[in-house]
Structure formats: C-alpha cells, structure tokens
Amino acid sequence: MVAISAVGLTKSYGDKAVLRGIDLSIPAGTVFALLGPNGAGKTTTVEILSTLIPADGGSVRVAGHDLVREADGVRRAIGVTGQFSAVDNLLTAEENLMLMADLNHLRRREGRRRAEELLRRFDLTEAARKPVVTFSGGMRRKLDLAMTLVGDPEVIFLDEPTTGLDPRSRRIMWEIIRGLVADHGVTIFLTTQYLEEADRLADRIAVLDGGRIVAEGTAEELKRIVPGGRIRLQFADSRQLDTAASLFDYGTADTEALRLDIPGDNSVVTVKAVLDTLDNASVQAQSLVVETADLDDVFLQLTGEGAR
Template sequence: MNVLLWNWKGTTMVNSAITARGLRKTYGDHTVLDGIDLTVAEGTVFALLGPNGAGKTTTVQILTTLIGADDGRCAVGGHDVVAEQAGVRGLIGVTGQFAAVDELLTGRENLHMMGDLHHLPRRATRELATDLLTRFDLVEAADKPAGTYSGGMTRRLDLAMTLVGEPRVIFLDEPTTGLDPRSRRAIWEIIRGLVDDLGVTVFLTTQYLEEADQLADRIAVLDHGRIVAEGTAAELKRLVPGGHIRVDFADRAALDAARHALGPAARVLDGGDGLTLAVPSDGGVRSLRAVLDRLDAENIEAGGVSVHTPNLDDVFLTLTATEQESLA
C-alpha cells in the first residue's frame, strides 16, 4: 500500500499511512485537541502517549470516522476521513479500551461472527478463524465461551477479531489497560508481529511509558490537547538533562588521569568501587566519540564504556510539567 498523501501545504509525503493537520476538537468550553499535526509512516508502530484526559481517544475517534473534528484535515490510507469515510473504514481495524467480545459465544464463534459481518464466504471464514486462533495462542480455548477467558485471552481474541477484515491500518486504544505484566508482554509480541510479519500500520494510544518504549518506532507525547514532543524513544530521551557516558577504569591512576583529561564536568559516580566516571552527554554518537578520542589522545585505557540516557518516565514528567507551567 504505497500511498502518496497530500499534506495540504502543497507537498507530498511518500508511504504515509496516516496524516493529520491542525486537528481541533472542543466540547463546550473544554478544548480537547488544540491543533495537532501527525504523520504515521506505513508499516510502523506509532504511539500516542499521554495521561488520562490528554485527548488520545478523541484523536482515535476522529481518525476512525467515529466523530468529526471541529477544524483541520486528516487522511488514512490516502482517503480523507470526512469525504471518503467508506474508503477509510474499509482499510482499518479498531480495538477500543473495552473488548468487543460476545461472552456468550465461543472464541471460534466470535471470529465466525466477524466473518459474517464482513460478508466473507463461509469456508474462508472457517479457515481464517483457525489461522487466527493459532496465531493468537487460543486453540485450546477456541470452543469455550469467551466469558470464561482471562483478561489477557479476551484481549487477544478481541485483537484477532479486528484482523478478520484484513485491515492495513490498526488503531489500538490503550490495548493493555488492566492486564498483568505477563499478559501485557504477550500482547506486545503480537502487536510487533503484526507489523513485522503482515506489514500493517499500528496506531497505538497508551499511558504506559514502557509500552511505548518497547513497541513504537515513533512516539508523540500529547498533553492538554497539544503535541509537546515527537520522535523516536532515543530522540525523546535526549530532550531532557541527565544523560551521561559511563566510563570504567581498572585503577585509581587511570581514573585520575581521565578526570584531568575530560575536565571538571566528569565526576566520579557514587557507590561501587569508585572507579567509574560519568561524563555529561546527550546520548549521541558524536559526544561518545569525543570522549573516546580524548582518552585515546592521552593514552588512557578504559575498562568499559556505556551510554546512559533518561528513561521515558523522565521525559514525560519533564515535558508535561513544562507544558503545565506554560498554561498556568
């Protein structure tokens, strides 16, 4: 699905599955989305990260044609979500925060029902159901009522039902909320497999920082209806202070020589054997190379080198705190 999408500014963007420009949505005096821009590349996982009430679900509802925006334009798979709703709906699958599973039916019957809704031939539906039950590790529970499933099994079935229509773009709105860590990681493996094996595009909303870090090719941080930062996990981590290069030494003489060579910014890390220096860094290759080149120039041997950057918790707290201060 190589799609050229018009970006409403006179240029085109190649292989974009989703684009949005200037999306706004208000309810009375409350602004939910305040002019957000998004571009999601085909065949990737894009995570929209934010706290409750940030506008994540509203964004998904607009992109999936469930509600209209007050202003702005957006397209999915090359189809305008307002003018070409049928085209959008034919391309997408949606899994909401609450599983859309009929608990009175078995897992297999739920999948058959979805095949009927998509007007698939009966034989094709049976074959697809068998394949999906295998892919989602539900074979043993296939003929048991869905009401007897655990939370993780129910979520896997819900996601399997989304795939019956063979969507090219899948929207997952907080898909692992309420799941235990083991079930959450199982869902992560499935989501990553959908992209790697089937080439679909996944638009994921989540409040779990680790989830975005593990899954997403790109992450946008949404707060108070605005995109406050966007990039890869590594790029976002470099936005906040605290990153450093950790250099280990075999003895005190080498450490002292390195402190002199690297200047006053280098500090001895507390704890351990006291033979590790921390040198401030943005986490990039250039800063790492500069440290290593300086040590080589002074003939100082390092026992080990590692790069440490802030995690997404640090990024999120820093960015949202800054945004809240600017709104005060």
C-alpha cells in the same frame, strides 16, 4: 505511502479544547505511538481518526480515503481495538470470531477459514470452544485483537492495548503487534501510557500534551531532546569516591552507595576524558555504566508540570 494524514485537527467539548490543531503524517507499514498524560486527547484522536466522533476542524485522510466524504471507505480499511476488550462473554472464542466474520459480510466458508487461521495465529485453538468468560485478561486481549483482524484491515488503531496485562502477556502482545507489521504490512496507530511499550514497538513517537503535539520523532531522537545522560562510577571505598568527586565539578556523589554520577553526552570522547582524568589522579573505579536519557525523562520534561 502515507497511511494516516491529519492537518489542523481540532476538537472541543463545550469550552474545553481537547485537540488544538494537531498534524500527523504516518507512513504505511509502520508503528506510530501517541504518548500523553491522562486527558491529553489520545483517545479523542483515535475516536476521530476511526470515524467514531466528528472533528470540529481540520482535514484527515486514512488509507487514502477522506475521513468526511469517504467515511465508509475508511471503516472498511481500518480495525479498532479499544481500551476495554469488546468481546461477548457468553460466546466462545470461535463464535466471537464468526460473529465478526458475519459483520464483515464474509461468506460462511471464508469466515470459518479466517476464524481458524486467527485462532491458530493467536494460540487460541485449544480454547476455541470455551466461553470467553473463562478467559484470562491476556487471552481476552488476544481474542479482541484477533476479532479486529477478521476484516483484514490496512490500518489498526490500538488504544492502550496492554493496560492491565501482566508483563508476560504484555510481551506476547508486543510480539503479535510486531508480526502484524513485519509479516502483513499493517499500519499500527498505538496509544499507550507504558513508555517502554512505545520504545520497543514504535518507529515514530509523538508526545501529546494540552491538545498539542509537543514533540515527534524516533525514540532515539526524542531522548536527545532532554538532558539526562550520565556516567555512573562505582567505587570500593569512600576515599576513592571523595578523590574522584573532587576531580569533577558537576559530579553528584552518593556516599552511602559509594557512587558518583557525572552528567555528560555519553560520547566516546566524554567517556575517555573521564577515564583519563581518573587515571591521571591514580583513582580506580570498580565499575562504569553509561546511562542515556529514556522516554520517562522525555515524558516528564515535555508534559504537565515539567513542560511548564
């Protein structure tokens, strides 16, 4: 099943074209990450797909509902967590959740049961009756996501959900997001500028630049788009390094670090060929590390100055 489908999506503000005809097809029960530099159109895409603003052109279906003709059906099926926590500082965590239950027209008993369940799931039970103004950034983001789940959505839009969080809080959020998909079959549409986040969480990733999707695939597929793989050799002394450097025309030697980087596809055949060459020349490396291109390489290659 396809949870989100978009064809030819366009949006402009005056003379500035923000989206220039993007296509998306996101299977249900998966995490989809949209990457892109500031101003690429990530938030605009989320705002359109979640019915917050209209598109200028294109067709969209979310959770089986047409975005224009069945907007109310889309809203009933989705949850949205924006870049900034949409929590009421004057209310407690429990009161924020009960407020969302009322907005979702849940009966009082069901709303209270749902609030207790979410407080427990997000490890907020002890803080349930404390005002949100006393919460840390990580606690606020957890509560914000919990509020999104009160309506039991099929599709959740997370617009840069871990911005400003410390590494520990970010990893906690990652675990929660994984659990939503694995345990509840929720579809997650994630925008982020943390490339590690997309690498860890997303089943598929799209790179948005200049209002267009410039690449899409799994993290591993995207990493294979750009060159960046290398074999890194460490040596005990400069003599061994110099000899090794003379054996590889395309190697880059770092005389201070006593290191030689050899570009390659990181296959077993390539690594074996490098080791055989060293062995035949009686050169001994202290260590060998095989490094692949990462999403940083992909991002820099496909967006901004790298793309041009």
